[in-house]
Amino acid sequence: MDKVQQQLSKIRTLLDITFFRVLLFVLLGAILYLTMYNNVKPEKLDLKLLTVAERTIRSPITIEDKISTEKKRTEAEEQVSDVYVVKKEIAENRADLITSIFNTAVEVNAEVKTYIEELRLQAEESGDEPESVKEPSIEEKVNRMKDKLTEDVTKEISDSVFAALLNTPKEELTIAKDLTVTAINRVMSKKLPAAEVENGKKRVEEELKYTSLSNPLRNAAIDLGRYAVIQNEFFDLAATQELRHQAKESVEPVKILQGQIIVEENQLISTDIYRQLELVGLLDNKHSVKPFVGLAIIIGIILLAMYYYFHELNIKNETKQSYLLLFSLIFLLSIVLLKGISFLQQFEFSEVGYFFPAALGAMLIKILIDERLAVLWTIILAICGSIIFSEGITGTLHINMGIYIICSGLAGILFLSKQNQRTKILQAGLFVSFINLAVILSLIFLNNGHYDSVEYAFYVFAAIVSGVTSAVLTIGLLPFFEAGFGILSTMRLIELSNPNHPLLRKILTEAPGTYHHSVMVANLAESACEAIGANGLLARVGCYYHDIGKTKRPQFFIENQINIENPHDRLPPQTSKNIIIAHAIDGAELLRKHKLPREIVDIAEQHHGTTLLKFFYHKAKNNGLEVTEEEYRYPGPKAQTKEIAIIGIADSVEAAVRSMSHPTHEQIEGLVKNIIADRLQDGQLNECDLTLKELQTVANTLCETLKGIFHSRIEYPEMNKQKVN
Incomplete structure (x- = not known):
């Protein structure tokens, strides 16, 4: 032990020099990088189109599949039917037009009557016989009536209709007008697309066919009714485009999620699957450096946080260097344990990470150094654990493992915050086991997992093993660290x-x-x-x-x-x-x-x-x-x-x-x-x-x-x- 203390004393002396202190952090960073290198290294797959996949392949990243997204949006757009709108004013206008035609006939008859009376009066005054004045012919009346109407009307309606109207008394015309307008309004109150206009005309004809009107007038009313019925439902381009736009925008982007199965074992690699493999970078990833840059950045942040903490630590240099060296050893010990346990994932033990004694390093640092550094250490270990236990999917993070390590480490720190006796460490391990189990169950329930009794028993066993192992290793390693580094912990003082x-x-x-x-x-x-x-x-x-x-x-x-x-x-x-x-x-x-x-x-x-x-x-x-x-x-x-x-x-x-x-x-x-x-x-x-x-x-x-x-x-x-x- 004396030789060990001498060697550690020499190392502490070197760490007083800034160069060697920085060199230590660089060494820790290099070890971290090498440890997690394989966990971020992109997979290199030799896959060919229309071949059978030899194993199940998952996506290493979350990315939007823009082609699938656009396809779904196009389908949603095409499913939107054309929008048609009924213009109610058309029915009113057509009814008013027919009313005007009937009124024009009455008006022409009235004018003719007045004109004849004036001629007869003039004949009496001049001594001629009033009976010698002849009424205008029906053709003249029709022409007079046509002059009062628009060209569109006169072209569409035959002269016989006008003649029938002009030959009918006013009272009967009024009845015919009311019947015709009523029939038009009843038919055109409903939507009439272009294809249904002829059916609408027939319905008007059917309504007027069995009226009590005289035969010529009834025929005229039918012709006017058929003429009045036109299309009142039209395609609304703006509304249709708006609905199609809304349908298109309502489609969520199609994403390939991290960890999602792209192709299963023995499944044919179709064109679409091949495109997805290419999209997530599994076909052309030889020159991808982003994962390595990302790993270097996160390690750099971890090292800066550690360096800043020890730089600002207001204690004697000798003690500071002892703490730094002790922290580094516990750090390496935990990382080695993490990596070693993660290798068991290759044997289909996907949740083996829950056996990791996550509270070990936190409790050792809490007892030997201080609580703040133990919390920082727990956060750092959670980051590393979430990368190392990435469920065999390169470039992913095992968020559940990160949460598990944080909760487990904090549980150990909190339990020991006011417990300064070595005998309390085992109690802390049991407390950590309880917290571990609670965290695992909460994660299972949050993910809506369905497991049988054997799997639940596995999780209970893992939680207990993790907590108890953390306590046992802490009790076992504590004397070596105290003696080797000459650290006088609070627990040691209580014992003395x-x-x-x-x-x-x-x-x-x-x-x-x-x-x-x-x-x-x-x-x-x-x-x-x-x-x-x-x-x-x-x-x-x-x-x-x-x-x-x-x-x-x-x-x-x-x-x-x-x-x-x-x-x-x-x-x-x-x-x-x-x-x-x-x-x-x-x-x-x-x-x-x-x-x-x-x-x-x-x-x-x-x-x-x-x-x-x-x-x-x-x-x-x-x-x-x-x-x-x-x-x-x-x-x-x-x-x-x-x-x-x-x-x-x-x-x-x-x-x-x-x-x-x-x-x-x-x-x-x-x-x-x-x-x-x-x-x-x-x-x-x-x-x-x-x-x-x-x-x-x-x-x-x-x-x-x-x-x-x-x-x-x-x-x-x-x-x-x-x-x-």
């Missing part, structure tokens, strides 16, 4: 805080005063770290172990000197100094021996920094010894992180306040400020990134916590007992 840990039990049994002191310092340090956004849990757990070195000589430390004499009173200051300083060195060695995380070792080694043991230094000076401050300082190093610096301050503050009797709030505040000022003046905080503003927040938090611990008690006056008589 267990009072049953051998080292904590050692402190409790061998140095109980130190144990109590460590717990008090942990409370102070945790609240102060959380107040400035530092790792409060790391501070608490580190405090539990920071004085583990005191277990070597517990009686030499004041918190363990209960009812015993202080041994330092009998020792020279040089010896006392060596014993006190040794607890930091001994503690670090003991922690390394038990393979505790480096962060915990650093806390034990650095929490005193290079501070001066003032008591023993001044004791040596008072004894007349020639000593320097450097001899009475801790070897260090100084605090390198915010957490260690705060633990050092909290350690001094707790010891100082505990030595005070009945401390007041003002005394506590003054003590905290003096200790922080002394640390600043002594340069103990020079190598960590604590700001003055954060130090002020730390001071306020420590004061508030200490006031809660050493609160003033209310003294109740002793009540005098009164004797009851």
Whole structure:
């Protein structure tokens, strides 16, 4: 394991250089591209017209079949019948025309009568016989009547009709007119296309044939009725074109859908099928580069998102490079699993992808790094999974698989968001299994799938295997990643805080005063770290172990000197100094021996920094010894992180306040400020990134916590007992 850590340390050092960091992302991109290359590579089919297909062929894309679309639109257009419209005004006009003809006959008769009367009056005045005036002949009357009518009418109607009208009295003409107009209106109220005009004329004739009119007048009325009936239904070109346009537009474009079967196995490749194969690019795809460009673009987006996330990550470079390397390994592990499981699709296991432990990478990254990166990772894996599990159809996306991976990964992340114990991982796997099953069923129902009980059992089994495998692999891989990368996860910290840990039990049994002191310092340090956004849990757990070195000589430390004499009173200051300083060195060695995380070792080694043991230094000076401050300082190093610096301050503050009797709030505040000022003046905080503003927040938090611990008690006056008589 040490060799592995050395190799990883060398790689982390290289990743500090931008060139090698970019090179890592390029390598990841190349691996992704090669992994998904076959999934986007267009199929090359050797198909010939009018031959039998050797296998079922599906469309790799969705595309409009314009020829079929146009054919369907033409068929829809041809199915629209011609539009004809009935012009009702024609019936009115024809009835008015016949009425005018009858009225003209009456008018001509009236004019002739008036004219004859005038001639007879003139004859009487001139002494001639009135009877000598002769009436105009029927031919003259007909001519007079024709002069009053239009040429179109006179051409179509014979003179005998006019003569019959002129020879009929007015009262009988009125009856004939009414009968004729009524017959015309009745017939022409219905549509009369050109082919039905003759039938309409016959219907008018039939209605007038059996009237009580005199024979000549009846014949004249029949002729006029037949003349009046004409076509009243006409072809409407504009309306017909509009309906045909609407029918054409209502036809949806005919599309060949992605995954749609174009030709089945043993089916003849007809001209239409051959055209569709050519349309979707299965006949001439040797020079198609679009799928490869599309794959390169999506991989580029994935790599940019990953690079941006790590570039903006505000942590130490060493930790950042560890996270990047760890992320890359989990990334490659998941991609290899994806690709490996996808190979089983060749054996007709089309839904084998549901066995993939989709929550594995998400839970590992959530535990080892952080939740935001785990979510980003889940999205990236879903994109890759939807391409790799493309149901054997090149250039397609398995959307169901993408949804499945996202839901499964997010389920694992959400369950572990507040669960920081390793034992909860298996519970997370069971929760993921339940979510997997719910997602699979929802996808089946959305697609209106119909499956038998065996197939449903398969899906249940796949969902459970995916979730449980994710948990089991996470539990199995977690220790290797933690040890190999020196990552101190939240779960690891929770485990180290267990009072049953051998080292904590050692402190409790061998140095109980130190144990109590460590717990008090942990409370102070945790609240102060959380107040400035530092790792409060790391501070608490580190405090539990920071004085583990005191277990070597517990009686030499004041918190363990209960009812015993202080041994330092009998020792020279040089010896006392060596014993006190040794607890930091001994503690670090003991922690390394038990393979505790480096962060915990650093806390034990650095929490005193290079501070001066003032008591023993001044004791040596008072004894007349020639000593320097450097001899009475801790070897260090100084605090390198915010957490260690705060633990050092909290350690001094707790010891100082505990030595005070009945401390007041003002005394506590003054003590905290003096200790922080002394640390600043002594340069103990020079190598960590604590700001003055954060130090002020730390001071306020420590004061508030200490006031809660050493609160003033209310003294109740002793009540005098009164004797009851």
